[in-house]
Amino acid sequence: MAFNTEKISTDMAKIAGNRYLTAIRDGMAVIIPVAVVGSFFTIATQLPIDSWKAFIKPYVAALGLPITFSIGLMALYSCYAIASSLAQTYKLDRNSSATVAVMVFLLLVIKPGAITAAISKKTGIAVGTVFPTQNLGAYGLFTAMLAAIVSVEVIHFFKARNLVIRMPKGVPASVSNSFMALVPAAVLIVAAWAVKEGLHFDVNAGLLTLLSPLAHFGKDNFLSVITPIFFNSLFWLFGVHGAVSSTPVYPYWYKNLYANMDAVTHGATAATVPHFMTEQFFQFFVYIGGSGAILALCILLAFASKSSMGRTLGKVVIIPSIFNINEPIIFGLPIVLNPYFAAPFILAPIADGIITWLAMISHLVNKTIALVPWTLPAPIGAYMATGFDWRAIILTLVNIAVAMVIYYPFFKAWDRRQLATEQAAAAADAQTGAAEA
Amino acid sequence: MRILLSCSGGMSSSLIAEALSDEAKKRSVDLAVDATGSESVADDLDEKQYDAVLLAPQTVYRKDAIKAEADSHHIPFLMIPRLMYSPLQAGKLLDLVNEKLGK
Numbered sequence: 001m002a003f004n005t006e007k008i009s010t011d012m013a014k015i016a017g018n019r020y021l022t023a024i025r026d027g028m029a030v031i032i033p034v035a036v037v038g039s040f041f042t043i044a045t046q047l048p049i050d051s052w053k054a055f056i057k058p059y060v061a062a063l064g065l066p067i068t069f070s071i072g073l074m075a076l077y078s079c080y081a082i083a084s085s086l087a088q089t090y091k092l093d094r095n096s097s098a099t100v101a102v103m104v105f106l107l108l109v110i111k112p113g114a115i116t117a118a119i120s121k122k123t124g125i126a127v128g129t130v131f132p133t134q135n136l137g138a139y140g141l142f143t144a145m146l147a148a149i150v151s152v153e154v155i156h157f158f159k160a161r162n163l164v165i166r167m168p169k170g171v172p173a174s175v176s177n178s179f180m181a182l183v184p185a186a187v188l189i190v191a192a193w194a195v196k197e198g199l200h201f202d203v204n205a206g207l208l209t210l211l212s213p214l215a216h217f218g219k220d221n222f223l224s225v226i227t228p229i230f231f232n233s234l235f236w237l238f239g240v241h242g243a244v245s246s247t248p249v250y251p252y253w254y255k256n257l258y259a260n261m262d263a264v265t266h267g268a269t270a271a272t273v274p275h276f277m278t279e280q281f282f283q284f285f286v287y288i289g290g291s292g293a294i295l296a297l298c299i300l301l302a303f304a305s306k307s308s309m310g311r312t313l314g315k316v317v318i319i320p321s322i323f324n325i326n327e328p329i330i331f332g333l334p335i336v337l338n339p340y341f342a343a344p345f346i347l348a349p350i351a352d353g354i355i356t357w358l359a360m361i362s363h364l365v366n367k368t369i370a371l372v373p374w375t376l377p378a379p380i381g382a383y384m385a386t387g388f389d390w391r392a393i394i395l396t397l398v399n400i401a402v403a404m405v406i407y408y409p410f411f412k413a414w415d416r417r418q419l420a421t422e423q424a425a426a427a428a429d430a431q432t433g434a435a436e437a
Numbered sequence: 438m439r440i441l442l443s444c445s446g447g448m449s450s451s452l453i454a455e456a457l458s459d460e461a462k463k464r465s466v467d468l469a470v471d472a473t474g475s476e477s478v479a480d481d482l483d484e485k486q487y488d489a490v491l492l493a494p495q496t497v498y499r500k501d502a503i504k505a506e507a508d509s510h511h512i513p514f515l516m517i518p519r520l521m522y523s524p525l526q527a528g529k530l531l532d533l534v535n536e537k538l539g540k
Binding site: 012013022026085089236240312313316325327328331332334 | 448449496498499501519520521522525526
C-alpha cells in the first residue's frame, strides 16, 4: 500500500512536537486557573434567579475587575510562562529569561499615558503614568509569543557562544544566573526600544496583519466551526494528541471569549453577547466525552455490545469519558488507525458542530461567556458556560444522540466481527478441550 | 521500584497508573506509579528518585525531550505501545515494564 500510516503518524508527531508550539501550548495553559476563577465572576451575574439578578445588578461592573486581571491580562501571563517553558528546554535559567521576555513584550506593546493633576481632579484617577491594557489581553497574544520566543532564542544564542558575563565560582547560582542574562538582555531591550521609538513600528499591529489569514478561523463563521474539528480528529486518528492542532487559533478564541465576558460586565447577557466562536463551543458541545464526540460510542459499547470485549471495554471507558478523558477508548478500542471508526470519528463531531452552530446563530441557545473546567461533564459544563441556559443541556443531549446515530452502523459492524472472533476462539478452545479430554 | 508515567496533562496517565498499581498489587510486585503531565516531568525527576520514565502514546510529540530528561537522570525511558495504553491492558503493560526494565 502506498499509504504509509506509520510515516504520517511520525510526521504529525513532529509537527505537534515543534519546540515553539509546545512551549506556547504549555505557556498558555498557565492562564487556565486564573481564567476559570475570573469566569465565575461573569457567570455569577447570570444565575437564573430573578431576586439574585436584581441584587447583583449594582455590582456588575465591580465583578468585572477579576476578569480584567485574569483573562484580560492573559498575554502578559502567557509571555512569562511561554518564555519560562522554552527556557527550560534549553536548560536556561527560567526566571531571568522570562523576566527579560516580559520586559521586551511590554516595551513593544505599551505606550504609556499620563494622568495630569487636571485630569486627576476630573476623573478621580491618581496622578501618574497609566498603561492601556488592550494589548496585554488576547489582542497582544501573538506579540507575547514572539517576544517570549525571540528573547529566549537570543539568550540561548549568547550563552551557546559564551558571550555572557560569568561570575567566579562561589557566587550564588541565582546571582550568577541573572548576570548570565545581562548581555543578551541589554541587546534585546535596546533592540525592542529601537523598533518602538526609533522606527515607530507597531509590532502587534504588524503581526495581526501578517497573521490575518488565521483570523478567519477565529471568526464566527461556518468554516471556523468545521476546520478545527476535522484536524483535531485527524491528529487523534494517527495517535497524536489533537489539541495541538488548534494552538494557532487559540488567541482568537480567547479574544472572542474576553469580548463576551466584557460585554456581560457592561450589561449584556449570554443571549446577547457577540461571539459564539470560543474554545468552550468545541469543548462542551462538540468534543462531548472527548475528541470525536466519543461519549456516544462509549455508551453504545457499554449498553449495546453483543461481544464481551465491547461490553467490558465500554464499562471501563464510559466513566473517564463522561469527564471528557478519551485516551482509554482511543487506545483501548482502539480508535487510532482503526478503519472501522475513522469516518464516524470525523463525521460525528462535525455534525455536532454544525447543529450547535445553527442553534447559536438562530438564538436557540446562549453563547458561551465563561471558561469552566474542561473535565466537567458536557451538560453541566455547557449549562455553566452559557450563563445557566437550560437549553444548552438539551443541545448537548441532542448532540450525543446524533453522534450515537452516526457511530451506530460502524459500531455494529465492529461488534459483529468482534463477536464472530470471540465465538471462533471459544469454539477452538472447546475443541482443544475435547481433544485433551 | 518507582516509575513516572507521563501523558500530556496528567489526566489519562493517572487512570493507567492506577490500573498498573492494582495489577502490581495483584501479583505482589513492589511497584509505585506516579502520573504527571509532560511539562512537569523535569521537575518531578528532580524532586523524587524514579527508576524509569514511561510516556503515553499520544504524547509521542514530546518523546525526544522526555527521553533527554530520563537520560540526564540516568534512568531508562519507555514509550508505551498504543495497544497497551488502556486500563484493560495493564497486565501486558506490567509484563513489558518488567521485561524492559529488568528485575
